[in-house]
Amino acid sequence: MRFTSLLAPTLKDDPADAETVSHKLLVRAGMIRQVARGIYDFLPLGLRALRRVEAIVRCELDAVGCQEILMPMVCPAELWQESGRWTHYGKELLRLRDRQDRDFCLGPTHEELVTDIARRDLRSYRELPRNLYQIQTKFRDEIRPRFGLMLGREFVMKDGYSFHIDRADAEREYRLMFDTYSRIFERCGLRFRAVEADTGAIGGSLSHEFQVLAESGEDAIAACTRCSYAANAEKAEVRAPSASTGTSRARESVHTPDQGRIEDVARFLGLPESAFIKTLIFVREDGSTLAALVRGDHQLAEAKLRSASGASTLALADAATVERVTGAPVGFAGPVGLAGPVFVDRALHGIRGATCGANRADTHLVGVEHGRDFGDNAIFADLRQAISGDGCARCGEGHYALHRGIEVGQVFYLGTKYSSSMGATVLDAAGEARPLEMGCYGIGISRTVAAAIEQSHDDDGIIWPRALAPFAVEIVPVSMRDEAVITTAEALHRELNAARVDTLLDDRDERPGVKFKDADLIGLPLRATIGAKGLARGIIEVRRRDDGSVEEIPVEGAVARLRELAT
RNA sequence: CGGGGAGUAGCUCAGCUUGGUAGAGCACUGCGUUCGGGACGCAGGGGGCGCAGGUUCAACUCCUGUCUCCCCGACCA
Numbered sequence: 001m002r003f004t005s006l007l008a009p010t011l012k013d014d015p016a017d018a019e020t021v022s023h024k025l026l027v028r029a030g031m032i033r034q035v036a037r038g039i040y041d042f043l044p045l046g047l048r049a050l051r052r053v054e055a056i057v058r059c060e061l062d063a064v065g066c067q068e069i070l071m072p073m074v075c076p077a078e079l080w081q082e083s084g085r086w087t088h089y090g091k092e093l094l095r096l097r098d099r100q101d102r103d104f105c106l107g108p109t110h111e112e113l114v115t116d117i118a119r120r121d122l123r124s125y126r127e128l129p130r131n132l133y134q135i136q137t138k139f140r141d142e143i144r145p146r147f148g149l150m151l152g153r154e155f156v157m158k159d160g161y162s163f164h165i166d167r168a169d170a171e172r173e174y175r176l177m178f179d180t181y182s183r184i185f186e187r188c189g190l191r192f193r194a195v196e197a198d199t200g201a202i203g204g205s206l207s208h209e210f211q212v213l214a215e216s217g218e219d220a221i222a223a224c225t226r227c228s229y230a231a232n233a234e235k236a237e238v239r240a241p242s243a244s245t246g247t248s249r250a251r252e253s254v255h256t257p258d259q260g261r262i263e264d265v266a267r268f269l270g271l272p273e274s275a276f277i278k279t280l281i282f283v284r285e286d287g288s289t290l291a292a293l294v295r296g297d298h299q300l301a302e303a304k305l306r307s308a309s310g311a312s313t314l315a316l317a318d319a320a321t322v323e324r325v326t327g328a329p330v331g332f333a334g335p336v337g338l339a340g341p342v343f344v345d346r347a348l349h350g351i352r353g354a355t356c357g358a359n360r361a362d363t364h365l366v367g368v369e370h371g372r373d374f375g376d377n378a379i380f381a382d383l384r385q386a387i388s389g390d391g392c393a394r395c396g397e398g399h400y401a402l403h404r405g406i407e408v409g410q411v412f413y414l415g416t417k418y419s420s421s422m423g424a425t426v427l428d429a430a431g432e433a434r435p436l437e438m439g440c441y442g443i444g445i446s447r448t449v450a451a452a453i454e455q456s457h458d459d460d461g462i463i464w465p466r467a468l469a470p471f472a473v474e475i476v477p478v479s480m481r482d483e484a485v486i487t488t489a490e491a492l493h494r495e496l497n498a499a500r501v502d503t504l505l506d507d508r509d510e511r512p513g514v515k516f517k518d519a520d521l522i523g524l525p526l527r528a529t530i531g532a533k534g535l536a537r538g539i540i541e542v543r544r545r546d547d548g549s550v551e552e553i554p555v556e557g558a559v560a561r562l563r564e565l566a567t
Numbered sequence: 568c569g570g571g572g573a574g575u576a577g578c579u580c581a582g583c584u585u586g587g588u589a590g591a592g593c594a595c596u597g598c599g600u601u602c603g604g605g606a607c608g609c610a611g612g613g614g615g616c617g618c619a620g621g622u623u624c625a626a627c628u629c630c631u632g633u634c635u636c637c638c639c640g641a642c643c644a
Contacts, residue, residue: 002636012593012605017637037636143568146637261643279644291644299642326644333644355644457622478603513604520604531603541603 001471002493003506008045010518020455023087023148025412025462029522031470036364038145038153045522046449048470053188053448054135060184064176066131066160071113073137077103079112083421094141097261103535106139111440114161114254118436119424125165128414128426128436129173133160135445149450150218150406156445163419163427163436170413170437174206177411177441181210184443185408189465190452195221196231197410198303206413210443211405212451221405222386225256226398227439231386233402234301238346238382239391246275246352251336251367253358261331262296264503265364269355273297277348277368278354279333281317281325289317289325293335294345296355298384308343308381332357335374336365342374345383369424407444407453414438456546462523463546472566474524476516478531480509488555503567520545526565528558 002010010028016032018024026032031046042050058068080086085093086105094106107113114132122130138157145153155461160177164170178194190212197209209232211221220233231237259265266273276296285291290309294300306314319330325340326333334356335342350356354368368374382393392398419425419436428434439468447466456463466472473496477489489505496503504524506515512531519527529541539552542565553561 009577011578016573016579019638144638144640263642277644278642280641281644298641302641316643322644328644331644357594359644476603481602502634511602511604511606513602513606516604518605533603 001504003504003508006504007043008522011519014228019146020150020454021457022150022450025453025457026148026450029462032149038142040149040152045470048442048450049464049468050446052468053445056187057135057184057443057445060180060187061133061160064180066133068134069132070134070136071107071110072105073107075107075113075424077105078115080105083112083418085112086260092140092142094139108138108140110134110159111161112422115418115422118163119422121206121434122163122426125426128309129162129164129169131160131162133158146338149446150473152446158443158445160441162439165426165434165437167437169441173438174411174413177439181409181411184327185210187467188448189467190453192513193221193230193405196235198232198235208411209407210409212408212455213403214406214451214454215404216408216454217404219405219407221401221403222390223403224392224395224398225401226392227393227395229392233386234303236386236400237393238384238386239393239396240346246354248352248369251365251373253363255362256364257362266296271355275353275355276491277335277351277354279335279357281322281333282314283317283321284311285313289321289340291335291338291340291342292383293342293348294384295347295551298345298347300383301385304383305343306383308379308383320391326359328357328359328361332359332361332363334359334365336368340377342378343383344378344380346380349380406447406454408448408451409443412440414440455552461521464523464525466525471502471524471525471563473501473528474506474519475528475530476506476519478529479511480507482532485530485532486533488535492528492530492558496562499559499563501563526562528562
């Protein structure tokens with residue numbers, strides 16, 4: 001490909017609306033362009049990177065027996081009504097109406113559609129297992145899209161679904177997909193970690209996320225330094241503390257005017273935040289309320305509370321509800337005398353001399369003690385987010401180190417959630433109709449492109465992993481006025497292409513500095529610089545984008561050498 | 568949805584406080600010089616200031632409405 005015919009509008013300035021590195025660099029390198037919030041054009045270079053990821057995904061999935069299909073982006077409401085998600089999915093589901101006034105939605109995921117295929121076309125256990133996938137544009141009307149390709153509303157996703165006669169076979173497939181995903185991300189050249197994950201709104205019971213490790217990641221993941229256990233910090237089980245904390249003292253109330261935040265009260269009273277009990281009020285789906293207690297310096301993990309309380313959905317109570325339940329404005333809730341179910345994090349078991357809200361305006365209680373002052377209606381559970389240094393509950397010995405990650409893939413064991421609600425059954429060997437056991441497996445293709453950049457870049461631009469680079473080699477003729485330079489560059493370009501090495505020839509009549517800057521920005525793994533001085537000595541200079549190392553190679557045999565370096 | 572910020576040339580921004588009919592750098596066009604890390608000179612082209620109203624002799628500047636984009640949002644009990 002010639003630069004002069006490539007649409008690659010590189011920019012010197014960072015775009016004003018970009019925050020993250022990948023967003024800035026993708027735009028600056030002329031790979032994507034924003035069209036509306038969370039919606040982007042892919043320009044040729046960006047598309048090529050996207051296609052690289054797709055190709056790896058296809059290759060690995062096809063190799064383990066998956067079959068590619070393509071389902072519609074516009075989905076009829078009926079199927080979503082059948083599964084119940086038409087009413088439950090929420091505002092992320094973009095609904096539309098056609099000219100006949102029929103309801104449709106843009107598919108944010110395709111369990112309904114694929115289950116519909118399965119129930120129509122799969123009849124017998126003999127036709128199982130099946131694993132169907134598609135690579136397609138998805139739409140989720142996110143509340144707050146951000147960070148370019150990281151959290152778009154429209155994005156490219158590979159979603160796969162498998163069908164089995166029983167749970168054992170579904171779990172076998174789950175493990176197969178787990179291994180396949182590991183291979184896919186390895187091939188992409190990414191540093192990642194597979195972590196146990198919450199199953200979230202989709203449901204199911206067994207799930208791993210594939211997290212690309214990057215400082216800018218939005219997910220916190222906890223990995224044991226001793227064993228192989230790693231999990232989303234939301235889910236990572238925290239080992240129960242061995243000893244209770246604090247010293248006993250008499251309970252008394254203190255006047256804390258306008259001190260509603262733990263941070264403020266802690267300063268006001270000169271106490272550490274860890275000596276506080278944080279009391280949060282939640283509302284269940286049916287409108288009933290419950291309280292959750294964590295230590296002042298800890299964060300509640302909503303997913304844990306959800307499973308401890310058995311509530312399918314939980315929402316933090318609004319100010320009016322808090323006042324009704326606690327009898328005090330927001331900021332002064334506490335467990336003492338609080339009615340209703342109270343879920344308590346294990347770190348508070350046996351706590352003494354603690355401080356909490358008094359359920360009275362502008363008042364806190366000090367010297368609060370578990371057992372003496374609260375606990376009758378307490379249900380103890382692991383409720384908080386893991387933090388660095390927490391004990392690993394899995395091996396019982398190690399401790400957690402926290403990392404930031406970008407979720408690029410997830411594998412789920414789904415069970416019969418959709419097959420049951422949508423009547424997707426097959427006959428088993430005994431001639432009995434059984435709902436299909438299902439698994440589902442996703443990879444954020446466009447997000448993977450962004451994640452690769454978050455993980456691999458420098459001040460000058462992108463540093464593509466070989467496997468994802470839009471081109472393998474960029475040829476930079478230092479001058480477009482020098483016959484020998486041009487001839488050599490053209491020949492190299494031609495021969496590399498013939499040798500199936502994707503090559504970009506920067507044939508623009510620009511000064512060398514401009515070309516070098518753009519080459520660094522675009523970030524192809526190898527740059528072959530051809531200049532008059534080098535040619536006089538019969539050499540071409542090859543520079544690696546990742547470590548900046550330079551190798552001079554003879555013009556004779558340059559193709560073979562470059563091909564070697566490129567693979 | 569709540570809070571904050573911003574919409575002026577392709578990009579990054581200045582100009583609005585104190586209304587008088589729009590500017591810089593980069594990019595772009597032509598010519599010349601230059602040519603191994605974002606060159607230089609000269610000469611050019613391009614926007615009427617998100618949109619719609621209003622006030623005024625006069626609005627990018629003031630007022631009202633509206634749209635779009637960006638950032639933050641249990642952390643508090």
